[in-house]
Amino acid sequence: MVLTENCPLAEAESCVQRCLDNLDAALEPVFDYQGLGFQLQVRSGVSLYPQHSKTPDSLLRMSDIALHHTRATSQQVQWFAPELDVNSVERLNLINDLKQAISGDQLVLFYQPKLNLQSRVVTHVEALVRWIHPTMGMVPPDNFIHIAEQTGQINALTRWVIRTALNQYNEWRAEGLDLGVAINISAANLKDPDFYGFLCETIQELAVPAEKLPWK
DSSP: OOOOSSOOHHHHHHHHHHHHHHHHHHTOSOEEETTEEEOOOOOEEEOOTTTTOSSHHHHHHHHHHHHHHHHHHTOSEEEOOGGGGTTHHHHHHHHHHHHHHHHTTOEEEEEEEEEETTTTEEEEEEEEEEEEETTTEEEOHHHHHHHHHHTTOHHHHHHHHHHHHHHHHHHHHHTTOOOEEEEOOOGGGGGOTTHHHHHHHHHHHTTOOGGGOOOO
16 A cells, blocks of 8 residues: 655655556566466555545545456555445445355355366366345455455455365265365465464365365
């Protein structure tokens, strides 16, 4: 996050562009991780005081809305505008309802098969979480995963997904179907000091071979 004081609009635009240029230059080399090459990108959401708001919390929320818009439109930078906040009421409703969705019976996992093209055999499936909201209907993950990460509910959500997917694996195995189950985790989960312990305990409790879980 970059915070500037007493910065007129023209100077703010110049400041944002300088930051992006410097970061692009720093991240231009391909990042190598375990033999894989990654090209990192920078995106920015910007809000202004007092044009957009006069309170710190509101300014942060508006810059986050602008940043979220860059992800949806593949732009590198987005300045906040009131029309970007058209879903604020729906977003607040989702924030309030998500905790109940996780503890209640509103989430469901779909399983997408992964086919080995050489052997033409389905080797594993990918667990994909969906939210069946009681009034909004099917809520796609793009609409609530980001909210879960921002509100600290991602750990509870990921734990629900893991336990549900492992139980499903055992049901399939009992029927003679031995498929691995790939489970997506968030970077935020890795910051949870209890996550690794939960993972080991759950795998041991449900007697699922660790090699059957290709993590993503």
